[in-house]
Amino acid sequence: MDWIERLNQAIAYMEAHMTEEIDYMQVAKIAHCSSYHFQRMFAYIADVSLSEYIRRRKMSLAAVDLQSGDKKIIDVALKYGYSSPTAFNRTFQGIHGIAPSRAKENGVLLKSYPTISFKLIAKGVEEMEFRIEKKDTIRVLGVSTPLSSDVEKAYEEAETLWLKVLFEMDANGDVIGQGNLCSELNAACNSEYNGFFGIEIEKENGDGGEYIIAVASSAPESGSLKEYIIPAHTWAVFPGKNFFAEEYADAESATKLEERIYSEWLPTSGYEIADRLDLHFNFATNDLENVPFEQWIPVKKIDSATV
Numbered sequence: 001m002d003w004i005e006r007l008n009q010a011i012a013y014m015e016a017h018m019t020e021e022i023d024y025m026q027v028a029k030i031a032h033c034s035s036y037h038f039q040r041m042f043a044y045i046a047d048v049s050l051s052e053y054i055r056r057r058k059m060s061l062a063a064v065d066l067q068s069g070d071k072k073i074i075d076v077a078l079k080y081g082y083s084s085p086t087a088f089n090r091t092f093q094g095i096h097g098i099a100p101s102r103a104k105e106n107g108v109l110l111k112s113y114p115t116i117s118f119k120l121i122a123k124g125v126e127e128m129e130f131r132i133e134k135k136d137t138i139r140v141l142g143v144s145t146p147l148s149s150d151v152e153k154a155y156e157e158a159e160t161l162w163l164k165v166l167f168e169m170d171a172n173g174d175v176i177g178q179g180n181l182c183s184e185l186n187a188a189c190n191s192e193y194n195g196f197f198g199i200e201i202e203k204e205n206g207d208g209g210e211y212i213i214a215v216a217s218s219a220p221e222s223g224s225l226k227e228y229i230i231p232a233h234t235w236a237v238f239p240g241k242n243f244f245a246e247e248y249a250d251a252e253s254a255t256k257l258e259e260r261i262y263s264e265w266l267p268t269s270g271y272e273i274a275d276r277l278d279l280h281f282n283f284a285t286n287d288l289e290n291v292p293f294e295q296w297i298p299v300k301k302i303d304s305a306t307v
Helices: 003-016 024-030 035-046 050-068 073-079 085-096 151-166 180-188 254-268
Strands: 131-135 138-147 167-169 175-178 195-202 209-216 226-230 233-240 271-273 277-283 293-301
Touching (some): 003 024, 003 035, 003 050, 003 254, 035 151, 035 195, 050 073, 050 085, 073 085, 138 180, 138 195, 151 167, 151 180, 151 195, 175 180, 180 209, 254 271, 254 293
Antiparallel strands (some): 138 209, 167 175, 195 209, 195 277, 277 293
């Protein structure tokens, strides 16, 4: 079974449970990946976050219910998981542009968001460089921050940690020098991997995770730097040119490369994600506006017999 089939099975599961709280862990299990990876992959391929897609589908179904019968608004709200009529009204109006009380009016315009369906399509001819590489465990020293289970919030949390590591700032948020943590990491770094790892690890229960900025090191732990182990894996490794590029559309940015990995490479690669983590390695440079990097994805061959 390939990625496209698994994605569509995950969508079918969500459709069958739209009147319930969608279990992201179960959805991801159907797709054979973690909930964090599934949210990320879904957003890149569908161009909408998973939470927003579910919200749109529920409000589409709620509109049909309100128009096609004598159901009370409170009953429809409860059906789709809203215990508060105020929250339901706010969400309904945000999607349809009108209050649910007006849904039955003659000639009123409502919006319908149909069930999404994935299929393989041609998306241009831009090449992607990658290599498949087996690596033993890597010991690193670093600092970490908790990650939200929501992918968009997790990006912001990771970015905040990078700012904390790289820079010292005054009370106004202006940069006044290199960060003390950056100096500590540089001092602990060994020569085998000359640069910084950014490591995302999801909890087993899917309730958020941890983001780590670290260096490969044989030095002992210090007050600021803790030991972590990057497990042995087969990795799909993708080179990039500018990790800190701010523009999402920048073809050289980490975000753009990650989008292409999940939406273009992974669905047709014959591989699936093998663990609840991924990482990037930023090569040492003094030019923070042009940081060369690699994106590492833990992978294993898809078992064609898996159903």
